[in-house]
Amino acid sequence: MNSIILRTATRFMLPLLILFSIVVLLRGHNQPGGGFVGGLLATSAFALYAMAFGVPAMQRILRVPLTTYIAVGLGIALASGVPGLLEGKPFLYGMWTSFDLAGFGTLKVGTPFLFDIGVYITVLGVCLLMLLTLAEES
Template sequence: MDKPNNLILQTATALIAFLLLGFSIYLFMAGHNSPGGGFVGGLVTSAAIVLLYMAYGIKFVEKIIPINFRMLIPIGLLVALLTSMGSFLFDVPFLSHTYGYFKFPVFGEVELATATLFDLGVYLTVVGVTVTIIVNIANDKKEV
């Protein structure tokens, strides 16, 4: 049952969730060279989504973010597993990563690393697990 929330909370949530999602992308992309990565980026994304759930309610968030968060868990695990096993194809130690510099029309020369693909798997798994757990706890109606 969704109850009406405070207008101030909803207004602040729109700005804060936007900032949190932007910061989570920064953390995700900076992860292979500096602190950050898939885990902490996933936690910050989950915090933004949970904040949206608290401010606007489950029905509204499910309408604007039509993602089954439970499906992110196996998808993320599969991406991380396939990325980590890719090292076997090149006869290098498990979880070894490599990088290269590539030229793109708008961005110029950009460094791309295989660690980013592994972090993507971790990111998807963390978002899926965290949001699923918190939404299930919120929907749990115990009879006392």
């Protein structure tokens, strides 16, 4: 679509949407949100970019093929189950560690969050791949 309004707006929207998707991803641990919704939001950001600047431009900013996104996402999600196993606990057992952020409290990070990141990346890859495939056919 050759519209200067869309292109200009997309330049501002893309980072905002991705930022928003990450916020949704992060708050998902305790509140509504999470990797799946976050991934969908991120997909919409890139889909918007593809509409404004064309599919090749979108593939350029994604840098690696979409299948790699899917593989990395699934890999992270699977790997998030392994730390528990290594400790002799069941698969996917939640393992937590906390970092002391001097002056900003402590940051608790655990394997469930890792799982969510995996879902986020997988959803991003799968949905964009679907969109691209449909766009190619039409």
